[in-house]
Amino acid sequence: MNTIVVAQLQRQFQDYMVSLYQQGYLDNQFTELRKLQDEGSPDFVAEVVSLFFDDCAKLINDMSISLERPDHVDFKQVDSGVHQLKGSSSSVGARRVKNVCIAFKECCDVQNREGCLRCLQQVDYEYKMLKTKLQDLFNLEQQILQAGGTIPQVDIN
């Protein structure tokens, strides 16, 4: 009984994981992160990711404040925010966020406020999206562990 549930959950987890890669939410760097997770640090991925999302919220907030006033945009500050965000997203393998950040940076370089705002919205949307997705993923993981199973290896490609 329990093993069937575990198997189901495991398959679900695998499918979900694959779909996240296929839909471009994640890339190989996330795999790298998962490699770093071991008995020594069982929640490593979740920790890093939650740190990342906190970072996102804070940076996006800062940037939206910077971009608020149409005539007085501190692009330098926005740029540093985008840079941070890009580095972080690249580090955790949040592919979509990273891609938006690349576009964001370009807008920032040419001091295009409209473009920046658009990118900001997009980045906000993408990171929240990813956050929900990953929360689902971690929930699944928890369920598997609670059911006494092990987190399966996921073969991306």
Place this chain on the structure above:
Amino acid sequence: MVCEMETDQIEEMDVEVLSSMWPEDVGTEADKQFNVEKPAGDLDTLKEVTIEEKPTIADLTRLPDLLNSTHQGTSQLTNLVKQWEYMQDNAVRLLREELKILNRQREEAEAKELKIIEDYKFESNEPENVPVLDETSDLFRKFRQKKRDALVDSKRIEIDEEFDTVAYWKQKALSLEKMLEASTERERRLVEKLHESLKTMESHAAPVQELTQNLNRAEGFLHFILQNAPIVMGHQDKDLRYLFIYNKYPSLREQDILGKTDVEIFHGGGVKESEDFKREVLEKGKASKREITFTTDLFGSKTFLIYVEPVYNKAGEKIGINYMGMEVTDQVVKREKMAKLREDNAVRKAMESELNKTIHITEETMRAKEMLATMSHEIRSPLSGVVGMAEILSTTKLDKEQRQLLNVMISSGDLVLQLINDILDLSKVESGVMKLEATKFRPREVVKHVLQTAAASLKKSLTLEGNITDDVPIEVVGDVLRIRQILTNLISNAIKFTHDGHVGIKLQVISEPSFARDNALNADAEVDNGLTETSVWIRCDVYDTGIGIPENALPCLFKKYMQASADHARKYGGTGLGLAICKQLVELMGGQLTVTSRVNEGSTFTFILPYKVATSDDYSDDQDEFSDMTDHQSEPDDTTEGYFQFKPLLGSIYSNGGPVIGNGFLPHKVMLTTSPIKLINGFVADHSNNTGQSEMVQVENGGYVDETKLETSSGHCPESAHQYENGNGRCFSKESESCSSSQASSEGGTLEMESELTVSSQREEEKAETNLTEPSKPKILLVEDNKINIMVAKSMMKQLGHTMDIANNGVEAINAINRSSYDLVLMDVCMPVLDGLKATRLIRSYEESGNWNAAIEAGVDKEILENEQVCVRSTNRLPIIAMTANTLAESSEECYANGMDSFISKPVTLQKLRECLQQYLH
């Protein structure tokens, strides 16, 4: 003047006489030309005019002969005769016409006379009383009428008197008498004129005189034309003896020329040729032209355009040639110059187009190379991921078959990685990006390490040996990385192609090789005298007892992608780039790589390189240097040991056949304990606490000493000592699992033995005991502002068995480096406060100058820097690895330009980090 006289004559001439031969007004025009065009300075030539006969040298006795016997002569004479005849004809015709007129006039006069007589006869008769049937009268009437019409006009005899009176007749008689008188007078005049005409005819009738005149004219004209013409004309008989010659500037006298041949007259180049040419014309009977250059004593080197035509007599037999020459030396020179210019132009154009082509090809090649490099770089990252994951996979529990498959996968991946690295290396060397570094190193150590590394992964029963002669300096300056790369490459090649026997490296000092002496005359090559800054040439032989290389394969051995034969390529694998890279590297360093080999007996690869000998002053602080250099090595090296041997060891370690990673720092992997992170800037990653392990505090310099003491006192296995020291036994098994399978299968302690120096292990331990600065592990500093990046990198480092210090920006990094000694710095490029490039520059400046002045100038806190002068500093170059977000080439260029040693493109992966550590932590 002759010419004037001539022209007068010509003008006087009747048109029809000479029009066929000479233009009517040529004289006057030529005269004008003559006057206008004669340059003022050329008055000398005017004088020439007077010597009309001089230029011609003719055999007078034979000239008439010639004229009579040749066609040319005949035709000219005929022409003249014809002209004369024509002229005579004309005169006769004119005379005849005149005669005719005179006759007619006479007839008329007679008729008139007759009429007058008649008139007298029929004085009384009526004029109407003319007998109608009388023919003569009829004729007379007609004639009279005609006559009246034609000659006497309408002059009527006007008689005022009455008809048939005496007076009337008297009057008539008188008038008739008058008319008769007039007629008689006319007749007399006509007769006079006739006589006159006859006289003039007589004067014209002298043909010889006429001919002479014409001839004179012709000759005069010829002179006029030819007097300034730079031509030589002549006639030569069948034997090519001159009979006639005309030369504008005669340099020889008559008797020197006439009756002689060219060969008899001249000597020098061209004479024979012209003679042959004349003879050829004579034989062929066809006029032709040729350019001949004469080089004679008489008039130097001159080119003549020569026209030669054969001359026939009336019977059609050749009797000689006419010859005309014109000097064209200047023209020929000009023409040759032009030709040369044109040729040069053509050559230049061809060269230009060739150059353009080359440039084009070069550009294409460069582009292709760039693309190859970029592609290789792009391929490397994902591939590293594949291989890395496979390696991690190999540490999990696998059955035998899975493991075998995985091993194949890893070795294939490694091969591709190697290939790509090779390509990148090659393109770096070729594009000149590869920069050589000058660092102090110990050749003995390098040789030992290379052999050690090779021995560790050795799967054959081979003896590896190193032999270094005593005269090789203990320390030399060179690019140790590259030299190590070359040695490793050659050794692995040797091992690959050797199945039993031994493989070794031999180092010896040699005198400066001839190729270097030719190249670098400025290089001061005083070998072996121990002076400061002298260079020494070291010959390094890498020999084996392997399969050898057939002679015919030797030439292409160092070519890219070439192996001795396709067979070998299949059997032994490999990229075929290794030797090409070695050769390029050696040449880049100013040396030479050669090979000698005998099939089935072995090969010897020899490279000769120049090294700077470290200055003798340096020996004083040698110990410090040494300790710093080796502070991350598991065992200290003997600085003077000249012989190493690694005997074959076939323990269980090889049975798995797994790849052996990072033998250079095996002990570090094993000794990793927890995640001891010293945070410099207050950022504390709390996840390490989750593991429940105690956090190790940053070990300061003093700490090293104690630790090492503990280590060394615990016996011959420092690693295990280290583990005990950290009090964490559990960690060992875990960490060894994360290392390669070969390590996992053996105990940490025995592992060292297997790849250990059999000769000097005992000595080294003694050394370790005495050398108290022996550290426990390499110190790494991560300079990164992004918390998440820090977290990830730290975690990866932990997995690789290292701990790291963290600095959040360049200033913190400088402070950290000032405070303690690091073996490696990972530096983010883009950071707030002070970015990675600037920070690196400042660190390099510190390494060079020994002070932080540059940093202080740049605004880094002075207090902090000055307060921290206590620690013992290494002046060794600190490896700084950039971490760049963009993998574009210019970014890496920038990194190198700012003094960084290498770069890792972000995001950082386990594999990239591993490679980096492998390269920079020895």
